[in-house]
Amino acid sequence: MSLNILNTTETMSVETFEFLSHLTEARLGIRMPFSKKGMLESRLCKRMKALQCGTYDQYAQRLRDDLQEFLHFTDAITTNKTDFFREQEHFELLTSAVIPQILPLLHQQQLRVWSAASSSGEEPYTLAIVLNEFFREHTQECQGQNPLFSVFATDVSQAMVAHGRKGVYSESSFASIPSTFQSQYFNRSVSHNPITYRVKPSLRQRVRFQCLNLMDASYALAHRYHVIFCRNVLIYFKRETQHQVLRRLVQYLVPGGFLFLGHAESLAGHNLPLENWGSAVYRKQL
Numbered sequence: 001m002s003l004n005i006l007n008t009t010e011t012m013s014v015e016t017f018e019f020l021s022h023l024t025e026a027r028l029g030i031r032m033p034f035s036k037k038g039m040l041e042s043r044l045c046k047r048m049k050a051l052q053c054g055t056y057d058q059y060a061q062r063l064r065d066d067l068q069e070f071l072h073f074t075d076a077i078t079t080n081k082t083d084f085f086r087e088q089e090h091f092e093l094l095t096s097a098v099i100p101q102i103l104p105l106l107h108q109q110q111l112r113v114w115s116a117a118s119s120s121g122e123e124p125y126t127l128a129i130v131l132n133e134f135f136r137e138h139t140q141e142c143q144g145q146n147p148l149f150s151v152f153a154t155d156v157s158q159a160m161v162a163h164g165r166k167g168v169y170s171e172s173s174f175a176s177i178p179s180t181f182q183s184q185y186f187n188r189s190v191s192h193n194p195i196t197y198r199v200k201p202s203l204r205q206r207v208r209f210q211c212l213n214l215m216d217a218s219y220a221l222a223h224r225y226h227v228i229f230c231r232n233v234l235i236y237f238k239r240e241t242q243h244q245v246l247r248r249l250v251q252y253l254v255p256g257g258f259l260f261l262g263h264a265e266s267l268a269g270h271n272l273p274l275e276n277w278g279s280a281v282y283r284k285q286l
């Protein structure tokens with residue numbers, strides 16, 4: 001066996017773990033306590049094999065020497081768990097109560113929604129489906145506004161952004177989409193084994209994907225948003241980091257706009273100009 005192939009019995013030294021853990025928290029905001037060392041080791045294995053890196057120390061050196069490697073490191077260590085229609089009550093609340101509050105604020109502009117940790121795209125495409133359904137049912141009230149909405153989808157992982165942009169999903173992921181929407185918004189691949197499903201172009205063109213690190217203090221967006229979904233990412237950050245990230249998000253909400261967090265997340269004690277509006281749903285003061 002080549003000396004460069006990872007010895008799978010090797011464990012990461014404490015020094016290397018501390019370097020990687022510090023890098024992860026400083027650059028991505030993600031807390032990496034010592035209890036996650038085993039998880040970090042296993043998540044890095046595939047990338048180290050691809051690079052023919054024999055030890056974690058060698059890999060850490062590679063990260064120091066090659067700035068581009070941090071992008072692959074990010075892809076490897078982020079937790080990207082997501083689903084179509086995840087925490088479904090949020091999508092119901094969005095169309096039944098939130099959008100009707102926002103329509104009077106639009107003044108002929110299109111509705112802009114931002115999915116701020118969009119993983120592989122299931123959340124922003126779910127948003128596009130429910131918004132498309134809403135506007136189809138309410139065309140009379142919304143005449144003259146075309147296109148009626150757009151979804152901006154961002155994530156720190158470039159692999160996740162590429163996945164979302166492509167819009168191709170496995171059968172198990174597809175199964176969580178209500179059957180009425182499956183054939184309406186997806187094409188079944190005829191040539192792939194296993195079977196895959198691709199978001200139809202008419203829906204894909206509603207969603208724009210971009211790499212964005214919520215920890216970047218200087219990110220600048222061209223617009224403010226009527227609705228921001230930032231779900232199931234703040235849980236990975238320490239409180240102070242959550243506060244910085246939330247303050248920047250609030251700047252990108254229009255007055256009267258809505259912020260949705262994950263059900264395990266809350267703004268309690270953060271002192272931001274937002275009112276509690278529902279379960280993990282907040283409204284920016286008008």
Ligand SMILES: C[S@@+](CC[C@H](N)C(=O)[O-])C[C@H]1O[C@@H](n2cnc3c(N)ncnc32)[C@H](O)[C@@H]1O
Pocket residue numbers: 027028029030078079080081082083086116117118119120123154155156157160212213214215230231232233262
């Ligand atoms: C568990 S997924 C949540 C996806 C989706 N919002 C949902 O609720 O199903 C968390 C996502 O946050 C992303 N993430 C982690 N740190 C980030 C950061 N600093 N900036 C932007 N995205 C980040 C990860 O890459 C991952 O795709």
